Amino acid sequence: MSAHDWFVEHRMDYVARTLEESELRTFQDHLGRCPECAREVASIELDLAWLPMGAAPVALRPGLSRRLAEGVLETRGRRWMRRAMPAALAASLLLGAAGWLAGRQETGRLARELEERDSRLTALMDTVSIMRGADRVLQASIDMDGREGGILIFDDSATHRWNVVIHGLPPAPAGQVYRFWFICEDKMVPGPEVSAGTSPALFTLPMPPEGGKVMGAALTVESAATPPGEPRGRRLAELML
Amino acid sequence: MRVTSTRRHAGQQAASSPRGSIWAAGGESLRARLVARDERALAELIDVASPWLLGIAQGMLQDPVEAEEVVLEVMTIAWNRIELVGAEGSALMPWLLRVTRNRTIDRLRARRRRSAALAVASADPDIGRHVEEESRIDEAGAPGWHVHRSVHTALDSLPEDQRTAVRLAYFEGLTHSEIAERLAIPLGTVKTRLRLGFGRLRVSLAPIKDWVL
Numbered sequence: 001m002s003a004h005d006w007f008v009e010h011r012m013d014y015v016a017r018t019l020e021e022s023e024l025r026t027f028q029d030h031l032g033r034c035p036e037c038a039r040e041v042a043s044i045e046l047d048l049a050w051l052p053m054g055a056a057p058v059a060l061r062p063g064l065s066r067r068l069a070e071g072v073l074e075t076r077g078r079r080w081m082r083r084a085m086p087a088a089l090a091a092s093l094l095l096g097a098a099g100w101l102a103g104r105q106e107t108g109r110l111a112r113e114l115e116e117r118d119s120r121l122t123a124l125m126d127t128v129s130i131m132r133g134a135d136r137v138l139q140a141s142i143d144m145d146g147r148e149g150g151i152l153i154f155d156d157s158a159t160h161r162w163n164v165v166i167h168g169l170p171p172a173p174a175g176q177v178y179r180f181w182f183i184c185e186d187k188m189v190p191g192p193e194v195s196a197g198t199s200p201a202l203f204t205l206p207m208p209p210e211g212g213k214v215m216g217a218a219l220t221v222e223s224a225a226t227p228p229g230e231p232r233g234r235r236l237a238e239l240m241l
Numbered sequence: 242m243r244v245t246s247t248r249r250h251a252g253q254q255a256a257s258s259p260r261g262s263i264w265a266a267g268g269e270s271l272r273a274r275l276v277a278r279d280e281r282a283l284a285e286l287i288d289v290a291s292p293w294l295l296g297i298a299q300g301m302l303q304d305p306v307e308a309e310e311v312v313l314e315v316m317t318i319a320w321n322r323i324e325l326v327g328a329e330g331s332a333l334m335p336w337l338l339r340v341t342r343n344r345t346i347d348r349l350r351a352r353r354r355r356s357a358a359l360a361v362a363s364a365d366p367d368i369g370r371h372v373e374e375e376s377r378i379d380e381a382g383a384p385g386w387h388v389h390r391s392v393h394t395a396l397d398s399l400p401e402d403q404r405t406a407v408r409l410a411y412f413e414g415l416t417h418s419e420i421a422e423r424l425a426i427p428l429g430t431v432k433t434r435l436r437l438g439f440g441r442l443r444v445s446l447a448p449i450k451d452w453v454l
Contacts, residue, residue, distance in 0.1 A: 012439045013432070017346050018410045018417050047443040047450050049335035052342050053385060054392040055300045055412055057292035064309065068287045071313045072320045073280065 007037050015044045091121060134163070140237040142219065144170055151219055151237050160207050162217075167200035172221060181218040181231055183240070184211030190228035194219065216240035272333050275323045283320055289384045290334060291316075294341040301345045301414045302352075311348065315341045334385075346414040388449065395445035403438035410435055 007030050013019050014027045031038050095114045134154035142149040149168020156163070164180065172178050180191035180203075189211040194201045207214055222233040274282035291312055298308035315337060319326055326336050396404055409415045409423060417435075421428045 012436060013417070016410050016435065016439060017343065017414065018420070018435060020416050020418060021350070044439075044443065045339065046335075047446060048439070049332070049338070050388050050392055050446060050449055051411060051442060052297050052338035053293055053388045054396055055293070055296040056389070057385070058295040058299050058305075058308075060291055060295070061305070061309075065284065065287050065291065068291060068309075068313055068316055069280070069284050072283060072287075072317045 004034075007034065008040075011037060011040050012044055015041060015048060091117065136241070138217070138239040138241070140239045142166070142169065142237045144221070144236055151217075151239065153217060153239060155241070162205045162207075163202070164205060164217075165200050165202050166194055166219065169194070169196035169201070171196050172224075175224050176221050176233070177224045178236070179220055179222050179228060179231070179233075180205075181220060182208050182211065182214050183216040183218055183238070184208065184214055186210075186212040188218070188230055190230075191217075193228075214241070272323065272326070275320065283316075286319070286333075287316060290337050293334075293385055293389075294337060297338065297341050297412075298345045300412055301342075301349050307348065308345075311341060311344050314344060342414075349414045391449050392446065395442055398445055399438050399441055403434045403441070406431055406434040407438040407442070 007027065010019060010023070010027060014024070014031075017024070019027060031041065092114065095110065095117060134156050136155040138153040138155065140151050142151060147168060147170045149166065152165040154163040154165075166178075166180075169178060178194040178196060180194055182189040182191055182205075189208040191205060191208075192203055217239050218231065218235055219237040220231045220233045220235050222228070222231065226232065271282055271286060275286065294312045294315060295305075295308050298311040299305055302308050302311070318340065319333075319337060326333060396407070399407065405424070406420055409420045415423065417428055417431050420435075421431045424431070
């Protein structure tokens with residue numbers, strides 16, 4: 001009996017999945033190398049294609065069809081939209097109701113506020129969608145004058161954007177500013193100035209058009225008088241992809 | 242047994258069963274609509290195929306919730322990769338059946354590996370039978386029933402020892418050694434019975450193998 005005879009003998013067992021785990025792996029490895037066995041296995045599968053219908057069907061529980069369809073169709077985006085839209089709607093309604101109660105004189109102001117909040121909500125939704133869709137999250141601690149903070153970068157390779165959160169920074173020393181930098185293949189490309197405050201700084205950044213491939217990011221403290229060209233100040237954090 | 246009684250079907254010939262479709266508008270048309278991302282086609286697929294897929298998964302897993310998870314997984318794969326499913330002439334329904342059975346066996350074996358105690362429980366043929374049988378469809382008008390009947394005719398034609406081995410292997414997902422242990426017979430005898438049984442089934446199911454459902 002040759003080694004191949006074992007595979008010939010167990011083709012049916014492979015299709016029926018009666019092989020033990022180790023045998024199954026051996027057979028799978030062999031199938032990738034043996035067109036004859038692959039052809040014969042396909043033929044057995046075709047012959048026995050309807051055999052699973054020997055199992056009696058089960059009545060679907062009430063609502064199961066709908067749940068299955070929803071489960072199949074549910075994507076990350078849809079899930080997010082379904083959760084976000086009621087919140088957006090509720091926020092708009094609340095603001096609308098508040099505007100009506102405040103009187104007609106307030107209408108213009110409230111409309112502007114509503115618009116502003118809507119745009120903030122849209123920005124927030126956009127931000128959260130980047131966080132949810134991030135393929136990679138980079139994190140580093142920042143130690144500035146004994147105060148500990150952090151920097152988080154959510155990298156969304158699909159949209160080529162970063163969502164950056166910087167928290168725990170004390171106010172910049174007099175005459176200085178915090179600056180975000182892209183570390184690129186060719187050079188450091190300046191990003192936005194980062195304002196320190198009680199709430200975290202949060203911004204969304206497209207990849208810089210110059211400097212070559214982005215390799216990482218850095219946060220420095222720079223002189224406010226110097227226009228951003230290349231970093232000269234103290235480097236507070238550095239993150240590499 | 243998880244496979245419904247076959248006596249009532251005795252005498253019916255698989256070869257004489259009509260070629261047909263369990264879908265309202267034919268399997269190929271349904272596939273084309275699925276490729277076109279028609280969500281109504283998905284609903285139709287779920288309505289018609291799920292009872293059969295659940296039958297396979299629930300029969301092996303004995304757990305309705307886990308069985309539904311398997312069906313959801315399979316339907317999601319089918320929906321997301323419909324361009325590849327049946328692209329080379331293989332029909333949609335056999336693909337769904339095969340993937341469901343494979344996924345179910347994967348879960349069953351992972352479960353057995355995780356818990357020897359559970360393996361003992363699941364090896365008890367009476368476990369879950371009551372619940373399962375209550376939810377079984379026994380309706381000759383159900384879409385696909387003629388296929389079910391043809392398969393049972395083929396199974397009925399097997400000698401009892403081969404039929405038992407085939408059922409334990411194919412509908413309960415047991416391996417050679419598990420069947421040998423369950424039936425308290427030598428491993429070689431199990432292999433022989435399965436080889437003979439499946440060989441006969443290949444012949445008796447040949448007339449329906451090209452059905453496009």
